[in-house]
Amino acid sequence: MSGLLALLDDVAALAKLAAAHVDDVAAQAGRVGVKVTASVIDDTAKAGSKSLGVVIDDTAVTPKYVQHLPAARELPIVWKIARGSIFNKLVILLPLALLLDNFAPWLMTPLLMLGGAYLCFEGAEKVAHLFLGHEEGAHEEPHELDAAQLEEQRVAGAIKTDFILSAEIMTIALAAIEAQGVLTRGVVLALVAIGITALVYGAVALLVKMDDAGLKLAQIGRLSATRAFGRWLVKAMPAIMTAISTIGTAAMLWVGGQIVTHGLEVLGFGAIAHFIETAATGAASLVGRAESAVEWIAVAALDGVFGLALGLGLMPIVGRVFVPAFAALRGKG
Template identity: 65%
Template sequence: MSGLLALLDDVAAIAKLAAAQLDDVAGQASKAGVKAAGVVIDDAAVTPKYVTGLPAARELPIVWKIARASFFNKLVILLPVALLLNAVLPWLLTPLLMIGGAYLCFEGAEKVWHLIIPQKDHGPQQAETLDAAHLEEQRVKGAIKTDFILSAEIMTISLAQIEIDTLWIQAAALAAVAIGITALVYGAVALLVKADDLGVLLSVKGRLAATRAFGRRIVKSMPAVMLVIATIGTVAMLWVGGSIIVHGVHDLGWHLPYEQIKYAAKVAAETLGAANGFVTWAVTAGLDGVIGLAVGFILIPIVTRVIAPVTGWLFPEKT
């Protein structure tokens, strides 16, 4: 009897340990996912453009193709690479994270620049000269490339936020982030790209006048919804990218930007005297975003006039 009780006690202890470790995984995954929110929002804002101009019946299959590739990128390629780098070359994570942050700054600043100086859109001409199958193939390839870059940034940011050194907890937390974020992003994208169709269906076949009016409202509101999402995504990219740069140079020994932002946030919170936590966050995020925008503007000519031509020469597109 005493042996059975001892066995049950051991089982209970193991169960408690497993529960505690699962809590660690959930906690670390949640923290990592929140920090990667800026990239997630941008991913959701960017992806719908890849189905624009294609047959409505192909929208969801295309989203699924991109989502499937995203799962593969995160779980099969990026997760083991991130864990290996963290175990063998942990000092390399900060520079890699800063490169990703610089990419976010560039992307966000480029969108702001295009807003200031609108660029000609060559999308319709391309759609007219390519058949639907070829255009879909090109769009999917482009989306997967973009997703790979954003996924690498998400996984690197997430790994940097995990504070537990146990390998399997790191792997489980990263896997949870990868699965959760990918499902969230492409679930949202699927809803966004089919919202117009739902609105049209309700407006035409709704039994009640209120249902038909709601459908028309959905159709009319979608351009504004997409604009809001894109704006939030751009702001989030600049904020997250700037924050990564500031924290990166701080970790590498240049403390002035980090300390000045921290001091400005503290002064603002003390001056206002109310909602200190929100004020501190808002000032910090705002100043990080300003730095992100400045870094992005500096990178625009470097990327467009140097890096892009060299990359195009080294890796010409296959026709």
């Protein structure tokens, strides 16, 4: 009997020891889980912030695709474009980005620079059109298209444009992720893709319906102040859209210029990046107050100037080489 009691006592001791080990494992797992979660959140925030310039441009570009279409179709069109954007990011670009990251990481910097150069070109083209004008009717759509065909054409065009901007967003985001491991990097990239798409197209939906909301307030507002605000909103929307477009263009030049200068520095050509940094530091020291803020503004401005110069230099090359070549490939001469 005493032997049985001793055996039971030993079993109980082993059970306690096992339970203690389980508690330790659970505690360690919890700590690891917290660290992984914190790392994912931190990387997602960093990657999203790095893509901010492209996000602003994407938000500024998209509303034009619902212009001159029935108001009832505005939100459905935005939803169609958003679905296409998610497909672009998650189904096509995310796997491609992870494959390149794992098997050809040396391609990431040149691809980033290529995307940055494209942003510079787009921004410079908008600036050139602003000051020099462009041929009227050059981008007009065929008059024979009915509303359904026009909507389909607009959505297809928006999704193509989104693909280019999404590729830039995903590449910038991937370069900003510090976590290691394909799964973790993939999760962070997916979170960035979903979050940015929701942010961009949520903002676009609000923008395209803002004038309708203002008109409604002007018509049914109970207070005179409410009706006045509604009328102001309707009148102010063109100026607001112009301001957003201007900010988007500036962001394109800033981000594009920064990507190219940083890429050149990574590839061993750091003269431009060094000049910008030195000039910004000198400007900040002259001010004597809020030096960090002044230095950041100076770097962004100089990156934007470089981006504008690069974009203006690319415009004749694109117009005389790439556009004719692309047209020839499509059989349009």
